[in-house]
Amino acid sequence: MKSLQSIIETHPFFKGLDEPYLELVTGCASNVRFNAGEFIYRQDEEADTFYIIRQGKVSLEICQPGHEPMVLQTVSEGEILGWAWIVPPYHWKFDAQAVELTRTIAFDGKCLRNKCQEDHGLGYELLSRLLPVVGKTMDASRLQLMNVYGIKSSEGV
Amino acid sequence: MNFSEPDPMVPQPYKVRQIWQETHDTFSLDLEPKGPSLHSEFAPGQFNMLYAFGVGEVPISISACSKNGDGWIHTIRDVGTVTHALHQLREGDTIGLRGPFGSAWPIDESKGSDVVIMAGGIGLAPLRPALYALMESRKNFGDIALLYGARKPEDLLYTDEFESWRGKYGVQVRVTVDNADRTWSGNVGVVTTMIPRVNFDPLQTVAMICGPEIMMRYAVLELRQNGVSEENIYVTMERNMKCAVGFCGHCQFGPAFICKDGPVFRYDRVKPLFSLREV
Numbered sequence: 238m239k240s241l242q243s244i245i246e247t248h249p250f251f252k253g254l255d256e257p258y259l260e261l262v263t264g265c266a267s268n269v270r271f272n273a274g275e276f277i278y279r280q281d282e283e284a285d286t287f288y289i290i291r292q293g294k295v296s297l298e299i300c301q302p303g304h305e306p307m308v309l310q311t312v313s314e315g316e317i318l319g320w321a322w323i324v325p326p327y328h329w330k331f332d333a334q335a336v337e338l339t340r341t342i343a344f345d346g347k348c349l350r351n352k353c354q355e356d357h358g359l360g361y362e363l364l365s366r367l368l369p370v371v372g373k374t375m376d377a378s379r380l381q382l383m384n385v386y387g388i389k390s391s392e393g394v
Numbered sequence: 395m396n397f398s399e400p401d402p403m404v405p406q407p408y409k410v411r412q413i414w415q416e417t418h419d420t421f422s423l424d425l426e427p428k429g430p431s432l433h434s435e436f437a438p439g440q441f442n443m444l445y446a447f448g449v450g451e452v453p454i455s456i457s458a459c460s461k462n463g464d465g466w467i468h469t470i471r472d473v474g475t476v477t478h479a480l481h482q483l484r485e486g487d488t489i490g491l492r493g494p495f496g497s498a499w500p501i502d503e504s505k506g507s508d509v510v511i512m513a514g515g516i517g518l519a520p521l522r523p524a525l526y527a528l529m530e531s532r533k534n535f536g537d538i539a540l541l542y543g544a545r546k547p548e549d550l551l552y553t554d555e556f557e558s559w560r561g562k563y564g565v566q567v568r569v570t571v572d573n574a575d576r577t578w579s580g581n582v583g584v585v586t587t588m589i590p591r592v593n594f595d596p597l598q599t600v601a602m603i604c605g606p607e608i609m610m611r612y613a614v615l616e617l618r619q620n621g622v623s624e625e626n627i628y629v630t631m632e633r634n635m636k637c638a639v640g641f642c643g644h645c646q647f648g649p650a651f652i653c654k655d656g657p658v659f660r661y662d663r664v665k666p667l668f669s670l671r672e673v
Contacts, residue, residue, distance in 0.1 A: 249590075306575070307574075308573065308575065311581045336579055380572075381584060384545065386545040394475065394634075
């Protein structure tokens with residue numbers, strides 16, 4: 238059976254992380270599974286966990302009262318779920334729901350934050366990996382907002 | 395003057411063999427030549443000028459060869475006067491057609507390589523013949539990936555073919571939409587986010603991209619970040635084409651004309667113009 242640490246070190250998010258840091262993050266980790274349809278977290282709840290996805294798919298949804306929930310993004314194998322655990326006030330902004338059976342490694346957010354506080358080297362490593370994901374998500378959101386596939390009536394022939 | 399070749403400026407009559415709805419705003423026309431067939435060869439990526447009599451002419455990419463090989467299928471989005479007139483056609487109606495025109499996707503040049511095809515919205519239509527060509531001689535290519543994005547699930551084209559592309563030809567088909575409700579169990583997010591989710595060797599990969607220019611710009615950036623070289627990335631450009639043979643200048647793109655030098659360009663050759671506001 239694979240150890241938790243060996244699973245973590247092969248996930249793209251942690252690939253290449255130094256052994257001592259791997260040991261530190263593994264100390265906050267546990268194996269967690271979600272069935273299809275199960276909510277992983279809900280909007281406004283305390284963001285106390287950071288997930289890396291090993292298998293499956295998770296949808297990030299937003300729900301306006303009186304409307305059907307809208308899926309904003311899906312994340313799947315090899316990707317991460319959530320960064321609100323490291324950004325005050327540590328609350329989720331969206332709902333996250335497993336679209337299919339999803340296997341993750343869940344990290345205790347407080348545990349990770351404390352370890353980052355104690356060892357700024359680890360904090361820097363994690364943020365250097367997190368920031369590109371945040372940046373790409375922001376780029377993608379801007380593209381989604383632009384509605385690039387829509388055609389203005391003046392453009393059609 | 396050579397009388398054996400048809401004048402490229404004179405439309406030939408074509409009969410609508412079949413017309414069918416692909417999505418809520420997009421349809422396909424299967425056109426067969428009226429009278430003796432002039433030719434039905436085309437290279438994937440080329441387009442025809444379709445003339446709705448009394449309304450106007452519009453450039454439309456060829457999305458497939460007709461099943462019996464004597465005509466062409468065009469997939470068209472109903473977005474303006476001419477495309478709306480084409481949408482009103484019925485089986486047996488006649489339209490004018492000039493073509494095929496333009497440059498093609500680099501199918502032969504891709505032999506021995508992995509191929510990543512990225513399509514956005516109706517951009518899958520001009521790429522479908524390229525995919526057919528790759529699948530026809532599947533053993534000549536390495537990994538093939540199709541990354542396809544649309545605005546909503548109901549905008550996706552050719553969905554009934556995806557399973558055969560996956561199962562029969564081993565194409566990695568990844569589909570995503572910009573937004574969806576919970577009835578959609580597929581991916582949500584922009585098409586560029588799909589690139590890391592497929593297998594290809596960036597040093598031996600040819601990428602073919604067709605979609606809105608802004609999408610292609612981000613797709614090129616992402617492919618470059620993943621190690622694909624600029625010389626191996628091909629894009630297709632769209633401008634207001636009129637004559638289709640480089641006379642009128644409507645589709646000028648820097649020193650080139652989209653109709654005769656394009657619509658398919660190697661990225662490194664158009665890179666300086668790619669994000670210029672004035673072009």
